[in-house]
Amino acid sequence: MTDDVEIGQLWIPDSLAAADAKDFLDAVEVSRKVRMQLWGSDDLAYTPLEKLLEMADPYERQIILVARIDGRIIGTVDIALPLADNLDLAEFTLDILPEFQRRGAGRRLLEAAEQLARAEGRTMAMVDTNHPAASLQGDAGGQLVPGSGLGSVPMASREVDFAQRAGYTLQHIEQFSSCALPLDSKLVSELEAEADAANGGRYRIHHWTDRCPEEWLDAVAALENAAGEAVDDDAAGGVEEQLVFDAGMLREAEDAAIAQGRRTVVTAVEHLASGRIVGLTTIGVLAQRQDVVFQDDTTVLQEHRGNKLGLLIKVANMQRLSEQFPDARVIYTWNAPENRYLLTVNKQLGFTTAGVTGLWQKELPARAGTTSSE
Incomplete structure (x- = not known):
C-alpha cells in the first residue's frame, strides 16, 4: 500500500x-x-x-x-x-x-x-x-x-x-572485497621481496598523509591525468568523465577531504631515472571511525607496468596505514572484474570477496x- x-x-x-x-x-x-x-x-x-x-x-x-x-x-x-x-x-x-x-x-x-x-x-x-x-x-x-x-x-x-x-x-x-588488518609480518616480508626483485632497484617509494608535498604536486597531477586515459583503479566505476587535474585542483580536493573529516594515507613510486612519479595508491580513513578504512585509487602508468609496482606500493601503504592508525581492523575495496592485475594483487594481500555491486x-x-x- x-x-x-x-x-x-x-x-x-x-x-x-x-x-x-x-x-x-x-x-x-x-x-x-x-x-x-x-x-x-x-x-x-x-x-x-x-x-x-x-x-x-x-x-x-x-x-x-x-x-x-x-x-x-x-x-x-x-x-x-x-x-x-x-x-x-x-x-x-x-x-x-x-x-x-x-x-x-x-x-x-x-x-x-x-x-x-x-x-x-x-x-x-x-x-x-x-x-x-x-x-x-x-x-x-x-x-x-x-x-x-x-x-x-x-x-x-x-x-x-x-x-x-x-x-x-x-x-x-x-567486485567488493575485504582484508583484515594489520597484515601478517611474514607475508609483508615475502611480498616486499617479490616486488623488490621485479623492479630491480629502479624505483623509490614516497609516503605522505593528507597533503601531497609541494615538490610532487605537479607530478601527481600529471599522473592523475595520464591515468584517466586508461583505467587501472581499485575503485573503477562505470561511466565517468575524467577531470583534467592541476596542482590547484589537487590542493582543493585535499582541503575538501580534510574539511569532511577524512584522512588520506598515500604511497607513491618514483622512477629514479626520470625523477617522475609513475604510480600512486591511497587509503581513506574516516576521522570519526578509524577501525574501518577504504582502499581508494591505485594507478601505475602503462609504460611502467610489469614491474610489480602495484604490489610494491599497496604493501607499503597498508603497512604505513597500520603504523599511523593502529585501530584499523579491516580495509574494503571495490574493483572492476576486468582489472585482473589488481584483483591478483589483492588476493596476495589477503583480500577475500565480500560481494558485488551492480x-x-x-x-x-x-x-x-x-x-x-x-
Whole structure:
C-alpha cells in the first residue's frame, strides 16, 4: 500500500545538537539498519557526523528525500548531483527499512528522486544494487550479466527485480572485497621481496598523509591525468568523465577531504631515472571511525607496468596505514572484474570477496514543456 506513504525532502541541520536534528538522525539510522541487514555489520554505514560533513561536499550537491508512514521515517534516497564533471548524471542511493520493503515506498522514493533530477537538468540516473558473497552462488542461468559482459548479479535478488521494474539497465559490476588488518609480518616480508626483485632497484617509494608535498604536486597531477586515459583503479566505476587535474585542483580536493573529516594515507613510486612519479595508491580513513578504512585509487602508468609496482606500493601503504592508525581492523575495496592485475594483487594481500555491486543506469526523459536546441 502506497497511500499511507508521505514523501518529502529531509531538513539538514546545522549541527547534530540542534533542536531540528532528530529527523536527520533518524534518516541516518535507517541507512545503518539497512546495511546491518545486508552485510551483517554496520562497517559500511555512515555515522551521523560523517554524513553531516559529507553534505558539504563542494564537488557534488546532495539532497535527501525521505518516506514516512504515520510520521516515522522508514526510507531514504540520497541524491548526488556532480558539480565538476558528469553534469548530466544523478546518482541515487535508496534505503528502505527491512520491515517496510515490498510496500511501494521504494518505488515512490525513486520516482520522486527522478523527478527532482530532471528538474535539475540531469538526463541520466544511476543506482546501485548490493549482493553479499553468499547470494552469488548458483548456476549461470540464475545470473544477470551487465552490458560490459563481465561479472553478474543474482536474478533472484529483490534489488535486481526492483531495478529492472523501475526501468534501469545493468551496465557494470564491481567486485567488493575485504582484508583484515594489520597484515601478517611474514607475508609483508615475502611480498616486499617479490616486488623488490621485479623492479630491480629502479624505483623509490614516497609516503605522505593528507597533503601531497609541494615538490610532487605537479607530478601527481600529471599522473592523475595520464591515468584517466586508461583505467587501472581499485575503485573503477562505470561511466565517468575524467577531470583534467592541476596542482590547484589537487590542493582543493585535499582541503575538501580534510574539511569532511577524512584522512588520506598515500604511497607513491618514483622512477629514479626520470625523477617522475609513475604510480600512486591511497587509503581513506574516516576521522570519526578509524577501525574501518577504504582502499581508494591505485594507478601505475602503462609504460611502467610489469614491474610489480602495484604490489610494491599497496604493501607499503597498508603497512604505513597500520603504523599511523593502529585501530584499523579491516580495509574494503571495490574493483572492476576486468582489472585482473589488481584483483591478483589483492588476493596476495589477503583480500577475500565480500560481494558485488551492480551499477544500473536509466535515461531520464526531458521535462514536459522543455525544448532542445541541438
